[in-house]
Structure formats: structure tokens, C-alpha cells
Amino acid sequence: MIDFYFSYRSPYSYLILPRMLKLKNEYKLDINFKIVYPIAIRMPEWFDNKNIFFFIPFIRDFKKKAKKLDMPLNMPIKPDPIRQNTLTGKIADHQPYIFEVCHMGQLMCNRGKGIEFAYELSTLIWSVKNWNSDDRLKNLLADFGEDLNEVRESIQSNEKNLIEEIEMNQLDQKEAGHHGVPLNVYKGKYYFGQDEPFEELINELINDGVIKSF
DSSP: OEEEEEOTTOHHHHHHHHHHHHHHHTSOOOEEEEEOOOHHHHOGGGGTTOOHHHHHHHHHHHHHHHHHHTOOOOSSOSSOSSOBOTTTOOBOSOOSSHHHHHHHHHHHHHTTOHHHHHHHHHHHHTTOTTTTOHHHHHHHHHHTTOOHHHHHHHHHHTHHHHHHHHHHHHHHHHHHTOOOSSEEEETTEEEESSSHHHHHHHHHHHHTTSOSOO
């Protein structure tokens, strides 16, 4: 089994999803999908004095990777799941989007649709303006046999449990040895990132005879 830690605001988490789904669906690996809140929520101080210019090299990098992987990615994302001052890096106190996204994702995890739902919702977030409109969310959930109003009611009535589940994932992530995403943990060893570390994970799986190739 692989523990896979994922954030809905991380472009690299989004970019690794098709390969994680390939491991699950084609190679029948047990992927334990674990949502964590973005680092902006867990460690907002990390962004102190980091403005948009600090992130330009990262933006160029994940745009390049998205193109290589033939995955849609349009910047800037609108709305950004995290409200943040791009000039100062300060994370806003009021966050109108990210908690619904994470709690909706955790609810789908509990209904056995977590990683598949994450791929479809992340594709919207990273490629479509106004990804959070009710019409788009309604259509997306309908594809999974879910109703937006019922999902929102379930989130509201079970919010405490959903928060506790995500926070438990974060504790497990810390115990694994790293706070970043995407993070895979296999046989007690973590693999942080979607490039060389993922290739290292694949090599371990091949060496262990779990998969023959990838």
C-alpha cells in the first residue's frame, strides 16, 4: 500500500494525479489517498515576504511540466483556492473557497471516490475560470452520482469529523517525515515530489515485484 498525501492548491499534486491513478487502476495498487490542507493554511508564515516574483520560477516550472505531461493548466487560476496578497505573500484571514474544496474532497474520500474526484476537480481548478460556480460543481458531482445540495448538507452536518480526518492525515504526514506535497510513503520511506522521487518510487515497486514496468 502507498500513502499518497495531496493538497488541492498544489500544482505538483495535480500534475502527479494521472500517474497515481495509473498505479491504482492499471496496476491495482492500494493507494491510500490522504488530503491535507494547503501549506498556506497549515503554515501561513512560510509565505511571509514571499511575493509573486519569488514564485515566478516555480510557475514557469510547473507550466513546463504540465505541457510535457499534456495536462491543461492556465495561470493565474481564478479564483485562487487560497486568498493571498500577491505583493506581500500574506494569507488572508477569510478563506471562502479552500475549506469547502478540502471538505468536499474528504467527503468523496469517505464515499470511495477521493482520488478520482480530486483529479476531476483539480483539472477544473487549474484550467477553468470560475471553476467554483455552482453549475460546474453540480455537473462534476453528477458525474460521480452525487448531488451538490446533498453534498453541501453532508459537509455542514459532518464538518467536525471531516476536519478531524484531514488533521489526522496531517499528523500522519509529519510522522512520515515531511510536510510537503505531493508526498508518497511506501514501506516507511517517503518520496516527496512528482519528478525524480516518483521515479525512485517506481523503481522500488519494480524491484519489489509489485509492478513489472511503468
